[in-house]
Amino acid sequence: MAKKKSKRNNKKLFIIIGSIVAVVAAAVGVLYWFVLLKPNLKLSKDKQFFYIHTASTYHIMLDDMAPLLEDSWSFKWAAEAMKYDVLIKPGRYTLTNGMGNKELIQLLRSGNQEPVKIIIQSHNRIGDIIKSMVTNLETDSQDLAKELWNGNQLKKYNISPQEMFEIFIPNTYFINWDTKPDSVIGRFVHEYNKFWNDERESKLKSRGISRSECITIASLVAKETNKQSDMPIIAGVVFNRLQKHMNLEMDPTIKFALNDFSIKRIYNKHKEAAAISPYNTYTHKGLPPGPICNPPIEAIDAVLNADNNNFIFYCASETRMGYHNFAETLSQHNANARRYQRWLDANGY
Numbered sequence: 001m002a003k004k005k006s007k008r009n010n011k012k013l014f015i016i017i018g019s020i021v022a023v024v025a026a027a028v029g030v031l032y033w034f035v036l037l038k039p040n041l042k043l044s045k046d047k048q049f050f051y052i053h054t055a056s057t058y059h060i061m062l063d064d065m066a067p068l069l070e071d072s073w074s075f076k077w078a079a080e081a082m083k084y085d086v087l088i089k090p091g092r093y094t095l096t097n098g099m100g101n102k103e104l105i106q107l108l109r110s111g112n113q114e115p116v117k118i119i120i121q122s123h124n125r126i127g128d129i130i131k132s133m134v135t136n137l138e139t140d141s142q143d144l145a146k147e148l149w150n151g152n153q154l155k156k157y158n159i160s161p162q163e164m165f166e167i168f169i170p171n172t173y174f175i176n177w178d179t180k181p182d183s184v185i186g187r188f189v190h191e192y193n194k195f196w197n198d199e200r201e202s203k204l205k206s207r208g209i210s211r212s213e214c215i216t217i218a219s220l221v222a223k224e225t226n227k228q229s230d231m232p233i234i235a236g237v238v239f240n241r242l243q244k245h246m247n248l249e250m251d252p253t254i255k256f257a258l259n260d261f262s263i264k265r266i267y268n269k270h271k272e273a274a275a276i277s278p279y280n281t282y283t284h285k286g287l288p289p290g291p292i293c294n295p296p297i298e299a300i301d302a303v304l305n306a307d308n309n310n311f312i313f314y315c316a317s318e319t320r321m322g323y324h325n326f327a328e329t330l331s332q333h334n335a336n337a338r339r340y341q342r343w344l345d346a347n348g349y
Helices: 002-037 058-068 072-081 101-110 126-134 141-148 151-156 161-167 181-195 198-207 211-224 231-243 251-258 268-273 297-304 330-346
Strands: 047-052 091-096 116-120 171-175 313-316 324-327
Touching: 047 058, 058 072, 072 101, 091 101, 116 126, 126 141, 126 161, 141 181, 161 181, 161 211, 171 181, 198 211, 198 297, 211 231, 211 251, 211 297, 231 297, 231 313, 231 324, 251 268, 313 330, 324 330
Parallel strands: none
Antiparallel strands: 047 091, 116 171, 313 324
8 A cells, every 4th residue: 555655656756847847848948949049130121231340349249239139138148158258259240130149149159251342443543442442341541551551561472562553453352341451462462363374474474574564554555445445456556666665655654643633635744744754654765663553354464465466656536436546657647646636626625
C-alpha cells in the first residue's frame, strides 16, 4: 500500500516538475522571441542605411539607433548579451524592415557593410576629383587632400605631383564608406595598376611611351574633343608632331597653364600670359610635365590605338559641331581655320 502511495507521489512530482519545466521553457521561448527574433525596426521605408562613425562609442550608436527601433530596451539587452557593446565596428549598414535584434546585431557585429558607389569623372583640377569623392565617404576633402599630397604616400606609390591625375581613371568604383584616406589612395593605385593589363601594356611598348606619357597625351586629346571618332585621329596628329619635333600648339594647355577654364577662345594675349608655363605647348616643345585632366578611358584607348595618318593640323569644324577638320599641309589648315574663324565671328564668339 505504501509503495503504491509512493509511486503516486512520484508521478505527481514528475508531472509538477514537467509542468514547471514546460512553463519555464515556454517563458524562455517567449522571451527569446520577444528579445531576439521579434521584428524591432520601424523604418520609414523598406530599406535604410545606418552609419556608425569611426569615433562612435557603444552609447552613441544606441542613441543613433533608438529612433529606428520599436523597443530600445530589448535591443540594448540583446546587444549586451551578445557582447556587441565591446565589438562596435564603424561602417555603412543596410537595415531592412522585419529585422529582429539578433539579426540586426549580427549584421552590425560582422562589419559586413554596404559599399558606396564612387563615380570618378574627368576633371580639370585634382581638387575637383577629391570633392566629388568625399560626398560619399566618411573622410572629408581636407583629410583626403592632405594624405594625397603626403610626401611619404607619393614616395610609397612612386607618384610625382604632376602624375597625381593618373591614378584617378574615370570609372565607377565601390568602396567602403569608412575607408581611411591612405587606404583610399591605395585603392585607386591598385585600380590604376589593374587598368594597365597585359594588352594595354603591350600597346604602350609598341608605341614606345610610358603610362604617364600615354595619360598626358590622352588628357590633351580629351580636352580637344569629346567625340570618340575624332580621338584616335587627334592622337595620331600628336604623335606626328612629336616625331617631327614640332610644338603641339594645343589650346587647352593654355587654359590649364592660366588655370582659367572659362576661356572660350584663345588669343595671343592668353599665349603670352602663359609664356613661361611648362604646360604652354605653344612655347615649349614636347609633352607638358603631366596631364591637364584625368582623361576618360576612351581617350586613353584612343592614344593606344592612335590613327596612323599624315595629318599635322586640325581645327574645329564649322559645320559638324564638336568634330574637326584635319589637314596635312599648312595651307589646307589655314583655309580650314579661316572658315571656322568666320563662323566664330558670325556667332559672336
